[in-house]
Amino acid sequence: MNHNQSGLAETRSLMKSLKSHKQFELVWRAMRGPELVAEYKFHPTRKWRVDYWHNSGVAIEVEGSVWTRGRHTRGSGFLADMEKYNALAERGVLLFRVPAHEITLKWLAPIYDCINRGGSMAYLKLLKKV
16 A cells, blocks of 8 residues: 555545544535534524525535434434425525535535535525625
């Protein structure tokens, strides 16, 4: 194994040891992504939050337990998430869902690009910013 392969293996090992939200933040910073608000409460009467929020109307959820039948993939949790996601859509928010087991450029680059293009025009229109 050469030096580059060794460094890559060490990086992968480090990433696996971090919690998914820390992984997300590390990769996002490395991409020089715009500032996001963590645990953003978006609804005036419900306790709903999104994992990350950008003021252009872009929300990000890091979805855990995709393969292990966790809360988000079982009946009641899945239905609760649908209600929350529909409330975001009603507000014109673009929601990106990222699997916790694969926090990579494959999933984060489209979010970065969307924000840099201005985010959600529907959301901004509702706020009268366009």
